[in-house]
Amino acid sequence: MAEAAKTAFVTGHPIAHSRSPKIHGHWLEKYGIDGSYRAIDVAPDDFAAFLSTLRDNGYSGGNVTIPHKESAFALVARRDEAAEAIGAVNTLWFEDGALWGGNTDGHGFAANLDQRAPGWAEHGPAVVLGAGGASRAVIHALVERGIKDVRIVNRTLARAQELARRFGAGVSAHGEQATGELLADAGLLINTTALGMHGNEALAADPAGLPDHAIVTDIVYVPLETPLLAAARARNLRTVDGLGMLLHQAVPGFERWFGIRPDVTAELRQLIVADIGAK
Known part of the structure; x- marks a missing residue:
């Protein structure tokens, strides 16, 4: 039986401007991974409920951006050393049944x-x-x-x-x-x-x-x-x-969710440069 496709996300409020889906989408295609990465707009009042349903909704984890980084820090079960030192979480994943928060900035x-x-x-x-x-x-x-x-x-x-x-x-x-x-x-x-x-x-x-x-x-x-x-x-x-900094901070999360440590290449950089120029 084939393994179910893995799904990750970036959440913020607003989130439409995020280039993370383009970065992770590039890697998913490059490495031939059956998975997806999507942007989800979550209002601050709904953030705790959103986190509580991640596993039920099939997510392997995701990224957290403004204004949720401090809330994520408070709500996760465990935190890595960088998140503890910085006081904010930008990356979520499941480990040993618990929701972990890290900071890759x-x-x-x-x-x-x-x-x-x-x-x-x-x-x-x-x-x-x-x-x-x-x-x-x-x-x-x-x-x-x-x-x-x-x-x-x-x-x-x-x-x-x-x-x-x-x-x-x-x-x-x-x-x-x-x-x-x-x-x-x-x-x-x-x-x-x-x-x-x-x-x-x-x-x-x-x-x-x-x-x-x-x-x-x-x-x-x-x-x-x-x-x-x-x-x-x-x-x-x-x-x-x-x-x-934007490109490299995405690397550890992608590796946790999809099992491959991706490279930050000139091709990826040019993809995002072009997107910046198109806006």
Whole structure:
């Protein structure tokens, strides 16, 4: 008797904009897997009920995005180490009969830099712009890779201080007015804020103050080249856009649900670049 096709999902509210179905659909076709991956819009009030019926509805697991990541963290039976450290869940799967939650955003961030700027982890100190949910995943990845000096810069200092306390030694909090002096010896500049997205084209920070060996990356990927990356490229600094983080964070979930660890290839990247351009 043939094994039933496996089904996974991404849920958020709204969710129509998600490119995850295109990413996972590409892999399902590439590896010849009998399975499906779909986008499901679930309102916050309905999220707990949605999770409680996953197994009955035949799902192997799925992805969770805004605004459900913190709710998923609270509702799952077990959490992996990354989810515990970051305080949010973006990947769900069943293991030993229990619903597990993990967080692959930090993995996606680090794997993107591994692919596009090898040796990046030897370039600390790191300056992280922003203290929201995305910055937690980035800081976790930086600490995991052994960067000893991580400097969080945020408009609201108290939020940066809260994150610095969460991650402990080697992670410090600063207001925006300190950005210039913090960049003087930084090897990594990472933007985790919405600055630079379409409709919000302000420069997240001025890379003019960075050393010549610095790497600049932005987790924003629409547009692919943000004002920050353009300014850094004009200075001949190495730059890494945010699209790879989206692609690489999808890898561990696909492996859990469908049993094959997929590759992030130039073909996949171009597929999503074309989709961004078509919107």
